[in-house]
Amino acid sequence: MSLAILEQITQELPAKLSGDVVSYAKSVEAALPEIFRTADVRRTDELARQLVFIAGVKKLYSICSSNFWILENSLHALRHQAQEVRLGSLIVSRGSPYFRRLQQLQADLVEILSGQGLFEFMELGSYSEIVRRLSRER
Amino acid sequence: MNVEAITVLLIRFARRHRTTFTEISQRQSMQLELGAVVGVQEHYRASGFGIEVINPPGSSQFVVKTSTRGAPWNYSRIRAVLHDDAVDIHMNLMVRGAHDDGIYCVDVGVTSPNAIPAKNPTKGKWLCLDNKDLRSFAEVKRLVVYPMLLAQFVGIVHEIKPRFLRPPARRKYGRHGHIPPTLIVLGHFSGNSAEIVRAYPERGFQINIAENFDVRVAWSRNEETRSPLYWGDESKAPQMDPKKVAEALIAELAEA
Numbered sequence: 417m418s419l420a421i422l423e424q425i426t427q428e429l430p431a432k433l434s435g436d437v438v439s440y441a442k443s444v445e446a447a448l449p450e451i452f453r454t455a456d457v458r459r460t461d462e463l464a465r466q467l468v469f470i471a472g473v474k475k476l477y478s479i480c481s482s483n484f485w486i487l488e489n490s491l492h493a494l495r496h497q498a499q500e501v502r503l504g505s506l507i508v509s510r511g512s513p514y515f516r517r518l519q520q521l522q523a524d525l526v527e528i529l530s531g532q533g534l535f536e537f538m539e540l541g542s543y544s545e546i547v548r549r550l551s552r553e554r
Numbered sequence: 555m556n557v558e559a560i561t562v563l564l565i566r567f568a569r570r571h572r573t574t575f576t577e578i579s580q581r582q583s584m585q586l587e588l589g590a591v592v593g594v595q596e597h598y599r600a601s602g603f604g605i606e607v608i609n610p611p612g613s614s615q616f617v618v619k620t621s622t623r624g625a626p627w628n629y630s631r632i633r634a635v636l637h638d639d640a641v642d643i644h645m646n647l648m649v650r651g652a653h654d655d656g657i658y659c660v661d662v663g664v665t666s667p668n669a670i671p672a673k674n675p676t677k678g679k680w681l682c683l684d685n686k687d688l689r690s691f692a693e694v695k696r697l698v699v700y701p702m703l704l705a706q707f708v709g710i711v712h713e714i715k716p717r718f719l720r721p722p723a724r725r726k727y728g729r730h731g732h733i734p735p736t737l738i739v740l741g742h743f744s745g746n747s748a749e750i751v752r753a754y755p756e757r758g759f760q761i762n763i764a765e766n767f768d769v770r771v772a773w774s775r776n777e778e779t780r781s782p783l784y785w786g787d788e789s790k791a792p793q794m795d796p797k798k799v800a801e802a803l804i805a806e807l808a809e810a
Contacts, residue, residue, distance in 0.1 A: 418557075421561050424561065424565065425561060425565050426568060428565070428568040429579075430575060430576050430579035432579050433575055433579050465557075466557070469557055473560070476564070478740070478768075479578065479582075480578075482696075482740055483578050483581075483582055485768050486589035486768055487585055487588070487589075489589070489592070490585075493596055494592065494607065497605075497609075497616065498609065498614065498615055498630075499614075500614070500615045501588060501615065501616045502613075502615045502616065502617045502618060503584045503585065503588060503620060504584060504618075504620050506581065507615065514577060517571075517573070517574040517577070518578075520571075521574050521575075524567055528564065532555070532556065532559065532560045532563070533555065534555065534560065539769075553555075
């Protein structure tokens, strides 16, 4: 169910990124017994579905976030030595169209996730902790 | 959690940013290689080294070497100097193996200064760096850290810089000095990979695994004494409050 929803969400994405999101969610689905055991939370279908869904969203977030922040931080670190970076045929600076698109992508996703109360899960590395929080919210 | 509402919003989001996602898909490996070389630069800066970026002749841009092809003098390099100690940092560098005539390409190569010609040599063809001139190196992967990835990296160190796999540890390498062979990874430790890494010092392995690299870079950016390749005092950063990290990231985003 959750995997089908994630496939629906990512159908507009390039196959490589869509595959990354769905296969990551599948890997979390495979680890559900261990996650619930570690969290000491009783497994229910609803919690399991939510967790797999969050896993897919986390992967989507990490794709957007890592690409923006790595570029942003690289430009920041190089600011005294070079205003622009050439990556193959692409020239990137803080004002370049590509950089702005990445910035907007990240801002829009953070806004959606914050508005829906999902953002707190994005930076949590432990799925056991996520499932504990989900269980407390019920 | 309203899964239906979130799904609708995310479908709209994916549709609106379809072009950007296509660009990301095509460029994320290159961006990660840029992130890795800058991460190594920032480690040296945090360790007290002076940093000088040397761009190819006639270019004011930082030119990233994104593949094994191309001569190194056509791309930017970084020089790190502390007192009488200096190294050059190169991207996608061809280097001779430690055991035979094999030639390998490391994502980030830390070399003796001027070991790579600054322009096309007039005599003979430049093939690769001599192994003795490679001080250390870093590899970068956009994966989670899993045991076989660690085994693969140890194999690479064995072929290129095996000295880092036997005691005693080299004094000038580590948190406050030159980088030991380092695996930079975007993902987190999975399975029992953290336990494997914890056992490296006991086994005499002087190698560093920098997982969650994007989080590390964000963590180190406002503090020049923090290396993005190390979490600082072990008692602090690995247990960072993820909520605080998220808040810091949002604040930076708003500022940007």
